[in-house]
Amino acid sequence: TGSGAKPLLGYLMLNAEELDYFRKLLTGIQARIRGDVRLLKEEAFSAHDHASSNHMADMGSDEWDVDFSLRIVENDEEALAEIVRALNKIEAGTFGLCELCLESGVPEAKARIPKARLNAIPYARNCVNCERKREESK
Secondary structure: OOOOOOOOOOOOOOOHHHHHHHHHHHHHHHHHHHHHHHHHHHHHHHHHHOOOOOOHHHHHHHHHHHHHHHHHHHHHHHHHHHHHHHHHHHHHOOOOEOHHHHHOOOOHHHOEOOHHHHHHOOOOOOOHHHHHHHHHOO
16 A cells, blocks of 8 residues: 555554445444333333223234244344444454454454454354355354
């Protein structure tokens, strides 16, 4: 590179502007999910408290709705934890690096998560290949 500018530690492909973009993207998703979680919790508990029918089918349906909403909340809370982790990685200088590649000794220069994957899942911990292997080993 002729510019003489050194990339930030751990960001051989991401510049400060791109990191700011991902920070804003993550905080936007975080705010949306927090609102969704709050709303879903309110709806789930409100539906549970105000079951309007004593009919068995309605009660079963209401219970299913509450259970479904609570499972969505659980998934959203896991996503929130991943977003916080990604934001911390931006601050630590390790955002965009595949955790599994690094654990297996791959050098940072080859452990980058492609920008296309980060745009799709900005809180991704691993590159596609490592994530596929991780899923297959479950």
